[in-house]
Amino acid sequence: xxxxxxxxxxxxxxxxxxxxxxxxxxxxxxxxxxxxxxxxxxxxxxxxxxxxxxxxxxxxxxxxxxxxxxxxxxxxxxxxxxxxxxxxxxxxxxxxxxxxxxxxxxxxxxxxxxx
Amino acid sequence: xxxxxxxxxxxxxxxxxxxxxxxxxxxxxxxxxxxxxxxxxxxxxxxxxxxxxxxxxxxxxxxxxxxxxxxxxxxxxxxxxxxxxxxxxxxxxxxxxxxxxxxxxxxxxxxxxx
Numbered sequence: 001x002x003x004x005x006x007x008x009x010x011x012x013x014x015x016x017x018x019x020x021x022x023x024x025x026x027x028x029x030x031x032x033x034x035x036x037x038x039x040x041x042x043x044x045x046x047x048x049x050x051x052x053x054x055x056x057x058x059x060x061x062x063x064x065x066x067x068x069x070x071x072x073x074x075x076x077x078x079x080x081x082x083x084x085x086x087x088x089x090x091x092x093x094x095x096x097x098x099x100x101x102x103x104x105x106x107x108x109x110x111x112x113x114x115x
Numbered sequence: 116x117x118x119x120x121x122x123x124x125x126x127x128x129x130x131x132x133x134x135x136x137x138x139x140x141x142x143x144x145x146x147x148x149x150x151x152x153x154x155x156x157x158x159x160x161x162x163x164x165x166x167x168x169x170x171x172x173x174x175x176x177x178x179x180x181x182x183x184x185x186x187x188x189x190x191x192x193x194x195x196x197x198x199x200x201x202x203x204x205x206x207x208x209x210x211x212x213x214x215x216x217x218x219x220x221x222x223x224x225x226x227x228x229x
Contacts, residue, residue, distance in 0.1 A: 101147050
């Protein structure tokens, strides 16, 4: 069955470039999360959507980071004017509902390298 | 700031060895603990969601226990196989203040050698 997919899998950007990372959640999943995993760290929460509503963006590290999910399915994480510290693996996860014990299904991640 | 800690950071074992890792988390405000297995170049895969103190869950050769009063969970792998090589992550969900976002530990990287 189709799981969560992310594209691209790998992205190399020059410092100052804008990038857009895409997440296709499991069809029908209400909740969608973005996490950032820096080298040697565990994934850290960036933002959360319930359908098309962005209910929590407390983890976005700066105003260069922007996420959207306009139709409540596909989501895009955009990073403007990329910096070297943005280099990380960006993980997307979806869950069927919004219960605290709902399993979050993860995509394979996008590895972003900023030169 | 929530502190979710995992130990050891990495582990090398021989095929057939049994092993265990620890995840410690804040005992106050506990709601749930998730365990994930993350193989290189693949998606993190959910192993367990644990909520009750004293809970013990099992999936094949992998099992986990939970102590919410003292704030720790153990993950056990019996008879490790090379395919168990992966990073094992635990993630905490608090009862209040965090919604359903996961707060992860830094993971335990397991390498099983022939």
